[in-house]
Amino acid sequence: MLSLELGSALPILLPLLFGLEPWGGREVPARVSTLASILLLPVVLHAAWRLVRQQHRDRIEAFTTASLMDTVLSTTRGWLWAVGADGRFTFSSRASQELLGYEPSDLVGRPCSVIIDVADLKAARKSDAGAGEKGLLLSARHRGGRRLSVEVVGRRRFDREGRGAGFEGIARPLDISTAESPEAQEISDRLDHLLTTRTLITAFQPIRDLGSGEIVGAEALTRFVTSPFRSPDDWFDEADSIGRGPELEFLALETALLAAVELPTHLYIGLNLSPAACLDPRLRDVVRDSGLKPGRIVVELTERSAVADYARLAAALAPLRSAGLRIAIDDVGAGFSSMRHILRISPELIKLDRTIVAGIDNNPNQRALCAAMVSFSSQIGASLVAEGIETHAELATVAELGVNAGQGYLLGRPSVLPADWDHWGQRNRSSTSGNDESHDT
Known part of the structure; x- marks a missing residue:
């Protein structure tokens, strides 16, 4: 709607503001041109004001969303991760430090096999992660060499053409009440x-x-x-x-x-x-x-x-x-x-x-x-x-x-x-x- 208002008014108003002929050089009475300027100026100003307000709201929303995401990444016990189609990590949240002993920079670019072996995936058990989600209970390898039980909930990623581009999800330390082994x-x-x-x-x-x-x-x-x-x-x-x-x-x-x-x-x-x-x-x-x-x-x-x-x-x-x-x-x-x-x-x-x-x-x-x-x-x-x-x-x-x-x-x-x-x-x-x-x- 904002773009429609501006698109309709600016082709007429801008030439008038700069002393040009808005109607392709056709003769139009001066009074008509002046009247058109007076009538269209509030429309343009109102549209511009609405556009500025909308941009301001968009910036606030973007900042709020970024802040919330940073809070989630900083405070959740869950480790947020993503791997590409080649099986290498493309993202790791800071929770990887506490859970696995790796800083995010230690994981990005490395194959996910540093954390989970193929044998571990084959031995994984299904779990009910809640809210209708289905997860996996499996064994992961800590940087120090010890094994720990985690629950992983993830989904497949796709590129713009709809092709598989890897996986993303969250891994949580397995609470003793959940550990059934x-x-x-x-x-x-x-x-x-x-x-x-x-x-x-x-x-x-x-x-x-x-x-x-x-x-x-x-x-x-x-x-x-x-x-x-x-x-x-x-x-x-x-x-x-x-x-x-x-x-x-x-x-x-x-x-x-x-x-x-x-x-x-x-x-x-x-x-x-x-x-x-x-x-x-x-x-x-x-x-x-x-x-x-x-x-x-x-x-x-x-x-x-x-x-x-x-x-x-x-x-x-x-x-x-x-x-x-x-x-x-x-x-x-x-x-x-x-x-x-x-x-x-x-x-x-x-x-x-x-x-x-x-x-x-x-x-x-x-x-x-x-x-x-x-x-x-x-x-x-x-x-x-x-x-x-x-x-x-x-x-x-x-x-x-x-x-x-x-x-x-x-x-x-x-x-x-x-x-x-x-x-x-x-x-x-x-x-x-x-x-x-x-x-x-």
């Missing part, structure tokens, strides 16, 4: 028993200042004493696979804080937590009720999952950090501990992974990387801790390169015995010969 139920039963009996204990491993040799901290390591026997990693990975990871983490956290009361008061305590657990509102209450000063607590961010929203994580940890709690980035050199990750977290401690420390005395590339990390950590005001020191040559090398502190069997084995912890209170240059009296668990 006997394996998931077995894992859930084991966790229920563990949470009821609380059959786990904490071992502490000393951390030494490499300049003085004194023990300055201790990392809390969870040990499971229930059957069937599984390594700590297996317990936590299984809990994560059915969406119950935070439950197990908080049981381990409360157990560690309770045991930490027996440690010498000058030691800090390193506690391993995932980003998901750090976002849990229970964390502040658990730290407050522990009776330990926040200045003695160091949260070591584990590599089990990536950080999906750094701003949200920073906001959740801000009150605790203001009270004195410190953050360490664990396993630097492995998992998700990239330089970008470190910069976004701004930790007080950086822990070099054993893969960098092992054999560093014979590997110039590892020494170069360690030296770079010494300089980097100094520039950002963080202390550098070398993990997994097991030989005197490794100890001498990292100390010579300027690493602040160290941890490993050579410097002290993990122990569950308070009698061993008491010895750590002696502020002296304890032996690093590997012949101390602490007990490995």
